[in-house]
Amino acid sequence: MNDFASSSCHDRIADFKITQVQRDSHFDMGESHYHPYYEFYYLLSGQCRCFISHSIYRLFPGDLIMIPPSVLHRVLYETKRPAERINIFFSEDYLHRVSAASGPDLCVGLFSRSRLTIPSSSRPQLERLMTRLRLESESSDPYAPLMTKSLFSELLVEIARCQDVHQTPQFLDETSTAIQESARYIYEHYEEPVSLAAAAAVAHMNPTYFSKKFRETTGFGFKEYLTHIRLQNAAHLLCTTDTSITEIAWICGFSDGNYFGDAFRKHYGMSPRAYRLE
DSSP states (O other), X not given: OOSSOOTTOSOOOSSEEEEEEEEOTTOOOOSOBOOSSEEEEEEEESOEEEEETTEEEEEOTTEXXXXXXXXXXXXXXXXXXXXXXXXXXXXXXXXXXXXHHHOTTTTTTTTSOSEEEOOTTTHHHHXXXXXXXXXXXXXXXXXXXXXXXXXXXXHHHHHHHHHTSOOOOOOOOHHHHHHHHHHHHHHHSTTSOOOHHHHHHHTTSOHHHHHHHHHHHHSSOHXXXXXXXXXXXXXXXXXXOOOOHHHHHHHTTOSOHHHHHHHHHHHHSSOHHHHHHO
16 A cells, blocks of 8 residues: 555654654553554653564653554553653655655665664754754745755764664563563464463463553553554555465464454455455
């Protein structure tokens, strides 16, 4: 699908969008989230936890999360203190146009890691750039689109420079580490009949306790996460192969074709066949 319509995406953007908002522990981003465009998530203040694909990240001020298209993610706000963040969304086409004008090396390795801690010495410049970028993107000035593209190119350069700075490894607590290993197991074995008991065994927990901790840590229920991973891979196969819908359902771990069709329709708002024709 070439547009930005997705049942798991709350916004539709044309090429580029930047927002700055505060969230607290009462905020719930609702349904699980992935979208067919890139996202930069920069934390200005507060703390939060981000679950991306099958990895858990604890974020602090100055942390930048870089999310490629179609990657499942969810943000959880843990403290009563509001967390302020800047989100930058941009299409693959927009990124290509910016990098083509700035040189082919600009985006090399840009998404080689999901989390990047911006050095304290670089944060003022980066945050000033983001503020200018937001103001230009909101401007009706006829030169604003050109300035937005120029500032975005400059921002990418600053991020690329920070990629070269040594990053301190992130250490998770024992429970988060165990849940992350279990999420990786589900992510890598979704085509198999993965059971709650098997996933709990990977985390060395009993199923009831595991189910509770998995939701607390990732924001997903076990079955919800497994189904999302299966549906996401099914959607990819529908768009990139001529494999029959029945076989795709089987390949992605759905033993019941009717259940697959119902789950797909509920998630994407259309049948697998209609999705393939979009």
